[in-house]
Amino acid sequence: MKFNYKLHRLCGSAYGNPDASNSSSSGANIVYTSSGNVLLSPVSNRVQVIDLLTHTVRTLSCEARSNIRTIALSPDDRLLIIIDNQNHAMLVNFHRSVVLHRFTFKRSVRSCKFSPCGSYFAVTYGNHIQVWHSPGLRREFAPFVLHRTYTGLGDAVVSIEWSSDSSVIMASSRAGTVRIWTVDTTEGFEPITLSGHKSCSVGAYFEKITQGSGGRIRKVYTVSADGALVSWSCKYSDEDAQDDEQKEFMDASNAALSFFGGASNDFFSSGGGNNDNQTQAQHLVKGTWEVSARHYFHQDTDVTATNFSTANNLLIVGFASGIFGLYELPSMSNIHTLSLSNQVIRTVAINDTGEWLAFGCPSTQQLLVWEWRSETYIIKQRGHAYGMRCMAYSHDGVVVATGGEDGTIKLWNTSSGFCYCTLKSHTAPVTACVFSNSSVVLSSSLDGTVRAHDLHRYRNFRTYTAPTPCQFTSLAVDPSGEVVVAGTMDPFHVYTWSMQNGKLLDILTGHVGPISELKFHPTRGTLASASWDGTVKMWDLYKREGEPESIKHSQDVVCCAFRPDGKQMVTGTIGGLLSVWNTDDCRLICEIDGKRDIAGGRKVNDRMTADSNSSSRYFTSVCYSADGSCVLAGGNSRYVCIYEISQQILVKKFQISFNRSLDGVLDELNSKKLGDGGPIDVNDGSDNDDPDFSANLPGAKRGDDGSRKSRVEVITSQVAFSNTGREWAAVSNEGLHVYSLDDDMIFDPIALTEEITPNAVRTNLRKKKHNVALLISLHLNEFALVREVLEDIPHKSIAHVVRSIGPEHLERLMQFISKCMLDSPHLEFYLQFCLEMLRQHGIHMEKHRSTFMRAFRSMHRSVQIHHDDLKRVCDDNRYTLDFIGDQTQIALEREGSS
Structure with a gap:
């Protein structure tokens, strides 16, 4: 598994700061x-x-x-x-x-x-x-x-x-x-x-x-x-x-x-014909x-x-x-x-052509680009009003749903980084969101409802409620998409509903503390519920025979996650401990102490150092990688850690933000800003130009300026891996941080030089270097040459050649293959090319579907045309054979009767 993840983009805010009001x-x-x-x-x-x-x-x-x-x-x-x-x-x-x-x-x-x-x-x-x-x-x-x-x-x-x-x-x-x-x-x-x-x-x-x-x-x-x-x-x-x-x-x-073709001079201006050589500054003298x-x-x-x-x-x-x-x-x-x-509109901008006007509102983190001639919006982006709280990846990794403190759910395209839909159905902060399938997203809220949203019509089509008013803190959907479960803050119950009709099926009782996390087993109907009472209960929703099996911990459990194959489960407690369990017999496999890894950061009003305050640092969200070998964990700290399970070691640690305007970024505060009553930060973000300015009230020894504003603390609310394994995301007070392995800079080893000629293509073909010949022909971008190279490749070498094609040439190769397939008799040969491209580069195409959609449709059209032609020929042959068979049978019957 690769670990060279880099910050690809910051979603959730197109303009402004998370603490714009302060x-x-x-x-x-x-x-x-x-x-x-x-x-x-x-x-x-x-x-x-x-x-x-x-x-x-x-x-x-x-x-x-x-x-x-x-x-x-x-x-x-x-x-x-x-x-x-x-x-x-x-x-x-x-x-x-x-x-x-x-x-x-x-x-x-x-x-x-x-x-x-x-x-x-x-x-x-x-x-x-x-x-x-x-x-x-x-x-x-x-x-x-x-x-x-x-x-x-x-x-x-x-x-x-x-x-x-x-x-x-x-x-x-x-x-x-x-x-x-x-x-x-x-x-x-x-x-x-x-x-x-x-x-x-x-x-x-x-x-x-x-x-x-x-x-x-x-x-x-x-x-x-x-x-x-x-x-x-x-x-x-x-x-x-x-x-x-x-x-x-x-x-x-x-x-x-x-008129006569001469050069005109202004003889009446001071300086004669040299007037144009003067600068605007020299003109201003007079x-x-x-x-x-x-x-x-x-x-x-x-x-x-x-x-x-x-x-x-x-x-x-x-x-x-x-x-x-x-x-x-x-x-x-x-x-x-x-x-x-x-x-308030704090900033405006206009491009050089005077067509597009840009506006920024920091208090709402809103950015708008407006074309005034056509009176249309080019871009209209707005973040969550009071911060982001939870997120979920879709099954194909293309869409990310985020829930905010303002009660809205926003859908983000991972390829573009833009929000394309905002769902405003909740009236209180959203605590959890999850995808049921590619077209349904569910969310739980402190308003006492769980709502299902249709991603085709972008509306709330079903609402799930409990018999008594309560606040939902966790949410999960079974792999089949038939059962919805939600945990509450009080009275510590787990409610289950039918996804189809919205009826309440059962109420699971047994916890004596708030439900912090709910997770379904990937392959079975087993539900794991983590609670502040220090237990994780395993519920079988379909059998319900006897009491659920309970996994006890020494401290409150705040998060849990299943491995993609369902054979392991990891849990996290407030002590900073990650425990790995065998799901078959609930046996403890290993424990990882991450308290020292996640510790660090001293807030402005803390009366103790960062080392002494490490007890409050623990993981609040965990998830497995796509291959199940590593665990990604984040919590109320600025760090996100990746652990290798088999070796129980820290592989890599990411710091979400280095922004000193947030609280908890520095481990040691400036000693000049330590007063009698503790640390103070008077001039941070102030517009006063006097360096000796002090906002202390007269006679006050504690450095109290009369304000009651607090700085936003840098913490990680939730982390999640994409199903493709190519990226992961973390929710913080600044927004959605998306870390990806995909690099924007693509290395292309072959450039258009004097040696890149059709003769070089044919020379490589004679030497049986089919991959090099194909790359050179793609650079030359000549259809006849590319077709010659493709049809010279042996059938057994197709997989090797397709594997050598990088993502920068994949879209053009798809276009050429779809064009060659239209009038070529080698149908099975080109279908093998299509199959190998989907096998080798399917994940990359799925992630960047907007880039490859045009080429994929062209290739699908070529295959569909041949499919229809073959179907027509087969139908004609079948009818012809049926007719010949019937005529033969009739002739045999006549001969027999005679």
């Missing part, structure tokens, strides 16, 4: 790539990469120290800068997801942005702006080189904007002022301050530089939180000196020169600013996020009420005003 800086920005088809969305301390064309999502392997506050992508999509709430920055190679450099800013950073030329990037530095040189391609010891620090704003800087030629930078502040600087020293220029707002300035943007503007900045738009937009115009002194007659003469001379227009959005709420598409003159505004507005400037025409949510 942090005012939880609304990190979202960024489009240069193509406009890929969206980067920060989730907790990771970055989700969402492809809007293929509707897939992947998670970058790099991980920040704490929740991300801002990200910035270079214009060539080569470098990604990630800055977290603690002002720790990472320089990442975006395409390879490799961390190149780490850096720490000494003051608060709220925004970061690359210049259009890619040579600089600017960050907000408390009340200042810092411009740094962008790292080059050459590896450097310290790639961050400071260019200059810009000052002059009275309060914290909120946003940054660059001019189109990267020579001018503009920043807005909480004081309501906007300040403009030149990146390099410009003779005669003084920084410009625009103060026309009564509240915090949310954003400031340059107008598009038109062809007739001479490369000069004409207008600037500033937006404030109180819903006001101010348009600032810049007038230049050299333009005022030109009168109307000179302008008319200049236009006429330019038209005449262009400019004066004034308010040209003032507009209002007329919404009874604050503006929380803005963005501006310079190429399309489109302004997008997000409000605290969940409404957004799309305006066309400079006319301020309202194109759309729609309500997306009832929560």
